[in-house]
Amino acid sequence: MGDRFESVQQVREGLKAVNYLADEGIAGVAFLADRLGKPVLVEGPAGTGKTQLAKSIAEATGARLIRLQCYEGLDESKALYEWNYKKQLLRIQADKNSDSWSEVHDDIFSDEFLLTRPLLEAISADDPVVLLIDEVDRVEVETEALLLEILSEYQVSIPELGTITAKQIPMVFLTSNNTRELSEALKRRCLFLHVDYPSMEREKEIVLTKVPGITDNLADQIARIVRSIRQLDLKKAPSVSETIDWARTLVLLGIESIDAQQAKETLHILLKYQTDIAKAAKELSVDK
């Protein structure tokens, strides 16, 4: 359907050009999403670059990013569309005497009085867009149903107006932290992509691209330490973004190569729970 990309390789290169290092799986699924015209459900631990993926795809394809942040209590009027009630009132009052009722009635339910919200906006856009539905697991199961029509048919039905169909099929990314199981109906409509912590080599690459002025040696060391830490049984393993933060800190501190002491002192950037920090510090220094 789409032809944004020629091949998987091109996806990778395109993403690399905007400083996003995709692995085989990520690039492959993005390529397929484009080809099949299907949304992608991206799942995985926090801070592994799920949202960033959508942003980078938008940047790489030169599309506009439309973002819908999900939260508990999200409803139709915030996700899809809303009638501009005040404007409608004004319209009615403006020609109280002249028009017949049916005319006004038809008139106040037209495009002019429709407020588009992210989903409708993505559908009705003329320019290329990437739609990002962020943290979809936060909405209630019932609200998920709102998304189904747009995800499978790329259209929105408005009772008063009829059905609005997409002029071009946007790329859609849904992200989820897996705090709850999403409904089968939603999953069935999407391609599924699990983004896990990167391999050591990829993490090193990421650090090298994201942190200017870092030496190859330090990046290597950082990636290796982070991998060791992730193997521990922690409450919250360090995410990629935390790794990058840590790398930045070390560069700012002018450290060329980490020793146990320095690692211990800066661990709190990598880990956010006191128990985790204590455990990691213990493992890194006394371990035999």
Add this chain to the structure above:
Amino acid sequence: MLDLLNGFVAELRNAGLPVSLTENLDAMEAVQHIPIEDREAFKYALGATLVKNNSHWRAFETVFEVYFSLRGPEYRIGDGDESDLDEMWREMQEQMRQGDSKGQAGGSMDQLTPEEIAQMLMQALLNGDQALMRALAKQAVQRFAGMEPGRPVGGTYYLYRTLRNLDLDGMLEKLMDQSRQDVGGELTPLEERLERDEYSDRIEQFKKEIEAEIRRRLVADRGAEAMAKTLRKPLPEDVEFMHASRDEMQNLKKALGPLTRKLAARLARKRKHGRKGPLDFRNTVRHSLSYGGVPAEPKFKYPRPAKPELMVVADISGSVAAFARFTLMLVYAIQGQFSKVRSFVFIDGIDEVTEFFKSTEDVQEAVHRVNTEADVVWVDGHSDYGHAFEVFWERYGKDVGPKTTVLLLGDARNNYHASQSWVVKEIRQKARHVYWLNPEPRSYWNTGDSIVGEYGTHTDGVYEVRNLRQLEGFVEKLA
């Protein structure tokens, strides 16, 4: 190709993965865009369309390996790559000869002694040389596994035979020694740790190569269908708590978080969507202003959300040891979701362990403390539900109120002690709900010393909870 995919999907379904028709069609469409020669991309294309749950990925991978193991240029079994290996070997010898000028006899791989293979393996692991590792895995399997066509032995047997000959544990130590030498002296503890992780990682990788190689040979021998059948393993949600291995336990632990959140959501939702409360007079009057003082739109008070209180009473005796461990983790997870949870554990005595879970963020530590510090043994350390319940009623019975939901966890194997089931009856009268979760298969209930039926009559329901799927079912029903 179509046949292959159909067989593949059928096998996924056999393995328990829910693959719907639309997903199947998606997969068919997806593979048209991806060349089958690009095996990794092909795998991800199938995965993205067919597997919608990360915990199923492993099962998917296994089936994929079996069905597509003989495809793709680097995955053939054949003589073609032997020559590559020989070349590599010769190259290495060249280097060695230059290095220490000893001069070894050049020859093909098949004539190597085991020592030489070990030497090569060490080099490969030291440098992280993927190609050499793969080649060596092939060689090792060919040489050590002693595979015979048509022999009805599982892959694990061959794996064991191969690994026994390679001594990979000793290899780790040797590698560490080597890197110590390279540095010339002692490594700092941090470096030591990092090196060790690195090498274990590589060795792990090498083991996987061997496993894959064995699997390939078995598939070639027996055919994909038969092989897939022998490799079938229960999905994480079907793993029985009582017989879970360590790895499986890890997976279960991960799945617990979402489940307890769901439980909390279920209990909370009842409050939100429940019936409306009495008329809210002030609010009604306020809204009547927009109708010129006519109370056209009556407003109601929403019932104050009552915070659900939960009491978990769990058996942690030996007969349910595996389940108990899981129970404790469940309790820990529940505690994070509810504001008011009290947990009790018992064998023949009972003790409250709420504090152990509250005071620490580390579930392992909490479980450890429960196992070591809780005062749960009264006489002999054999389960006595009767006595435990009696003491529970005596000490904590007054805390059970109309808002409390009580969860009783255990197999109700009472060692023929008095059942004291009147306690459960009393609890039920005071509490909102009482549920019993039993980790035993239903067919074992009420056999031998199990008296779950007697207790069960006094509860709001007894549920068989042997695996995650059933636990989820229970949570669903709760709403």
